[in-house]
Amino acid sequence: MDKGFSSDTVDLAEACKVLAKSRSVQAHLKEEVGSAHYREALQMMKSGNLNGDLGASVHDLLANMIDSDADTVWSGFIYQDHEKWTVRVNECHGVFWVWAVESDPVGYFLDKASAISFARTNWDNVYEDGEEPDDEDGEVHCPYCDTTESCDHLLLVVDKTFRHAEGGLLYEAFNTSWAEIIEDADDPDFDESDPFYELLQRVESLADAKKQSSQDSAPGMSSAYDLYFCSSKKRGQVALKKFISGEI
């Protein structure tokens, strides 16, 4: 789930050029390395070259300071399987970084907007604290236009509990196909679940996205629904043709 990459990040050597400008960082540095080494250490930070023993100890003290002396400037969560995993953007004297459960740090950001943007996009389903995750309102949003209404992207809404299509471009074709399958089966012990699943597999192979709405995520609903989407109206039309012709 962790995409773990950003082109906006810098390493500590680059970040310390920014930290070097802060008076409180300077004071902290002086205290830690002592007056005798302070000027040299500060020069290293300004140039971004943390070399030798002094450079190594400056590196460590800055890494510690960033960890312990930070303020949270943005706070949100990754929403997965009905659980919330905290994501934070922290700041320490103009240097930003993203903290998330079970994720390795990717580096530092030199502006807040880039750090927040990374926090919001590095994982799927990231919300800012206070935002309601999609499925908690019980409605499924189109992944292409975000509507909860019927739209051009909607290929099929199917009630899996009662095995019946309820909407979308394939609605009629799907119900017709399903009725034919039922009619053809004259065995009284005919098990509907396998052929129904196979029919849904055909729809899934034509769709660009699939979402589920279940009793669990939508209180008051008695059925489990699958919703299939195509990324454009045109792709939906092509899918309909292929479905009717039996090509897929």
Ligand SMILES: [Zn+2]
């Ligand atoms: Zn749509």
